[in-house]
Amino acid sequence: MRNRYLDLLRAVATIRVVVYHSTGWAFLTVVFPAMSVMFALAGSMMAASLDRYGPAAVERRLCRLLPSLWALVAVAVPAMLLAGLHWDWTVLLWAFPLQDPPATGFWLEGLAAMWYLRDFLWFVLLSPLVLPLFRRLPVVCVAIPYGALAVLTFAGVTPPPVVRDLALYGGAWLLGFAHHDGMLTRRRWWLVGVLAAAGAAWAVTHPGPRGLDLNDIPLANALWSAAFILVTLSVTPAVRPRRILTVLNARALTVYLWHVPVVLGVVRFAEAHGLPVRGLIGIGWRLAVVSVLLGAVVILVGWVEDVAAGRRPALVPGARRPAIPVSPAPAGAASPKSQLSVP
Numbered sequence: 575m576r577n578r579y580l581d582l583l584r585a586v587a588t589i590r591v592v593v594y595h596s597t598g599w600a601f602l603t604v605v606f607p608a609m610s611v612m613f614a615l616a617g618s619m620m621a622a623s624l625d626r627y628g629p630a631a632v633e634r635r636l637c638r639l640l641p642s643l644w645a646l647v648a649v650a651v652p653a654m655l656l657a658g659l660h661w662d663w664t665v666l667l668w669a670f671p672l673q674d675p676p677a678t679g680f681w682l683e684g685l686a687a688m689w690y691l692r693d694f695l696w697f698v699l700l701s702p703l704v705l706p707l708f709r710r711l712p713v714v715c716v717a718i719p720y721g722a723l724a725v726l727t728f729a730g731v732t733p734p735p736v737v738r739d740l741a742l743y744g745g746a747w748l749l750g751f752a753h754h755d756g757m758l759t760r761r762r763w764w765l766v767g768v769l770a771a772a773g774a775a776w777a778v779t780h781p782g783p784r785g786l787d788l789n790d791i792p793l794a795n796a797l798w799s800a801a802f803i804l805v806t807l808s809v810t811p812a813v814r815p816r817r818i819l820t821v822l823n824a825r826a827l828t829v830y831l832w833h834v835p836v837v838l839g840v841v842r843f844a845e846a847h848g849l850p851v852r853g854l855i856g857i858g859w860r861l862a863v864v865s866v867l868l869g870a871v872v873i874l875v876g877w878v879e880d881v882a883a884g885r886r887p888a889l890v891p892g893a894r895r896p897a898i899p900v901s902p903a904p905a906g907a908a909s910p911k912s913q914l915s916v917p
Contacts, residue, residue, distance in 0.1 A: 578813035580615055583806060585822035587611045592833045595687070596864050597857050600787035603795070604777075607788060609690065610746040610799030614807060616694065617750020620701045625754075635698045641882040642827045643691060644669065645875045650681045650835075671695065673736065680842075684835035691831075693739045697747050708751050716752065719744030720796060727793045742792050745800055753807045761808040766801045773797030820892035821872075828876040829868055836867045 587608040594602045602608075623631035647668045655661065657679040667675035671692045677685050708715040723741040726733060733741075752758050773794045782790025788798060813819075822829070840863050841851060850856035877887035 577810065578815055578819065579810050580618070581819045581823045582813050583611055584615055584826055585819050587615075588822055588826045588829055591687075591830065592837075592864065592868070593861070595834055595837050596861050598784075600784055603788035604786065604798065607795065607799040607802050610743060610795070610803060611806065612690075613693075613697070613743045613746040614750040614753065614803045617697070617701075617747035618754040618807075619750070620698060620747075621705055621751045621754035624702060624705055629702050632698055632702060636695075638879075638882045639691070639694065639698075639827070640670070641878050642831060642875075643671075645878045646685075646831045646835075650677075650685060654678050654681050680838065681835070684838050687830065687834045689735065689739065692736065693743060696736060696740060697744075701747075704748070705751060708748060709755070712748075712752060712755075712757065716745055716748045719748070720800070723793055723796055738792065742796050745796060746803060749800065749803050749807065758804060758808045761805070766804050769797050769804070770801035773799075773801065817892050821890065824891035825872045825876045825879060827879055828872055832871045832875075833864070833868055836871065837864055840864055840867070 586606065590602055590606045590608040620635065623634060627634060651665065651668055654677060659676060659678045664676050667673060671688060672695055674692065719741045726741060777786050777788065777791050777794035780791060784790055788795040840860050844851050873889050880887040
């Protein structure tokens with residue numbers, strides 16, 4: 575049975591990411607740390623899949639993830655090659671991006687959010703090894719990524735992006751394991767308070783180039799997000815099923831993959847034609863256009879998520895199928911059972 579509350583969190587996180595990239599509003603990273611929430615939800619689902627399917631859960635997860643990526647790559651990679659991208663073996667990483675594939679031109683920025691899939695792949699591949707360790711030493715395992723991130727921060731070390739992100743979001747993924755195993759039902763307010771206070775203090779004393787945008791302050795991001803996850807995943811309120819939740823959850827990956835190219839394209843068009851980009855007017859019309867264009871993209875390529883999940887493809891998920899009328903049997907007609915011969 576689906577947990578509609580988790581569907582609600584995923585839908586809000588998806589919308590928040592789109593709005594953030596459309597507006598640049600830094601406060602959104604504090605009000606709702608969407609990426610950490612998405613990793614926590616994914617960790618919970620991955621633990622459930624491993625319990626149900628064992629190591630085969632890795633293949634199932636990859637089969638649901640990669641086709642939507644390939645749909646975008648089928649557009650982006652030929653466009654980059656035509657624009658002058660040099661062909662070598664690293665271009666093949668777009669099929670399975672365990673590290674950042676090469677990009678150029680418009681797509682250098684348009685595919686900037688692809689780091690999420692890169693990290694997601696690593697977490698999925700590592701989960702069969704990490705889940706048993708987590709269940710033996712849950713507190714130690716959860717503490718490791720936060721400790722590693724603190725060491726990297728205090729030492730001033732700049733590791734490869736994958737290593738940094740495993741430390742930054744690994745704690746959220748493991749908190750997803752804890753949620754699946756029912757470890758977050760007891761809310762420890764003292765821990766929530768310590769994490770939130772530490773994250774806020776670090777952010778205020780170490781602001782990034784965009785101020786208190788947590789995306790620029792990894793340690794504050796991780797600590798604040800941990801507190802947020804401990805609160806939001808400790809409850810399971812009743813949420814009524816809504817069509818919008820069905821659509822956003824069935825098309826969350828499509829929206830995430832395509833929203834940055836759409837946002838960037840709208841901004842480039844506005845700048846080229848002298849249209850307002852900033853301010854309430856600029857942000858308002860851009861959000862409206864981005865929403866319409868993303869809706870069109872969802873209709874055009876969102877069905878790939880249905881195919882990947884083994885569902886019947888649909889232009890818009892959640893539509894009710896019309897009932898097929900059944901003609902009543904003629905009066906006096908014998909039922910199939912009465913026509914059987916009785917020995």
